[in-house]
Amino acid sequence: MDGPTGVVFPATGDGRRSTTVLGRAVVADALRAVDPVGARSAEHETDWRHGYLGHFRRLVEAGLLSREAALTVARDGLAALHARMRYVPADGAEVALDEVFALPDREPPLETATVTGAGEVERELSLPYRGQRLRGDDLRRRLDAWVDAGVVEPSCAEAVRAVQANPDWLDLSDQRIVVLGAGAEMGPLPSVLRWGGAVVAVDLPRPEI
Known part of the structure; x- marks a missing residue:
C-alpha cells in the first residue's frame, strides 16, 4: 500500500499527518488539569515550530507545583499521545493503538x-568534557568554574557533588x-x-x- 505503515501520526482534516498539530494538542492536554491558562495558550499557538519552547517550559513549571501536579502532567500527556497516535497495518485500515493487538495476522514480533x-x-562518577572524563578534584574544580561563570545553577553543582560523595549510588x-x-x-x-x-x-x- 502507498503511504506509511506501522505507528503513524494522526491525520488532520486535510489528510496531512502533522507533528505540529499533534504536539500542540498533547501539550495542551498535559497542562489542562494543572494549568488551564497554559493549555489554552498552547492550543492557540500559531507558530509552534518556533514557539513550542515556551510551552514546554510551562510544562516544567506546572509540574513544580507539587508531586501530584508533576504526575498529572506526565499522566495526561502520555494518555493524550496514546489516544491520538494511530497504526496502519501493511494491508488494512488505520486503527487506534488500543486495537493493534486485536488485529489478525500481525507482523512478526520484534x-x-x-x-x-x-x-x-x-x-566513581565521571563526566565527559572536551574529549576526556573529569573525575575527582578535576571535576570539583570544573563545577566551581561552571557555577562562577553562570553555566549551571549552584543546586546543580551540589547535586553532582552529592553523587560524587556517594559512589554507592552508582x-x-x-x-x-x-x-x-x-x-x-x-x-x-x-x-x-x-x-x-x-x-x-x-x-x-x-x-x-
Whole structure:
C-alpha cells in the first residue's frame, strides 16, 4: 500500500499527518488539569515550530507545583499521545493503538538479542568534557568554574557533588532499565552500562545502530 505503515501520526482534516498539530494538542492536554491558562495558550499557538519552547517550559513549571501536579502532567500527556497516535497495518485500515493487538495476522514480533557485558563496572562518577572524563578534584574544580561563570545553577553543582560523595549510588546491578532510542548519541545507555545496570535497549533495525 502507498503511504506509511506501522505507528503513524494522526491525520488532520486535510489528510496531512502533522507533528505540529499533534504536539500542540498533547501539550495542551498535559497542562489542562494543572494549568488551564497554559493549555489554552498552547492550543492557540500559531507558530509552534518556533514557539513550542515556551510551552514546554510551562510544562516544567506546572509540574513544580507539587508531586501530584508533576504526575498529572506526565499522566495526561502520555494518555493524550496514546489516544491520538494511530497504526496502519501493511494491508488494512488505520486503527487506534488500543486495537493493534486485536488485529489478525500481525507482523512478526520484534527481534531480540542478548549481549552479556564483560567490562569493569565504574564506581566513581565521571563526566565527559572536551574529549576526556573529569573525575575527582578535576571535576570539583570544573563545577566551581561552571557555577562562577553562570553555566549551571549552584543546586546543580551540589547535586553532582552529592553523587560524587556517594559512589554507592552508582551501583545499578539490581536495576533493569528500558532505553528507547538506545543508539542515540545523547542517550543514557553508556552511563547505565558503565554503572552495571541491565538494559532493555530498543532501537530501529538498522545495521549502523
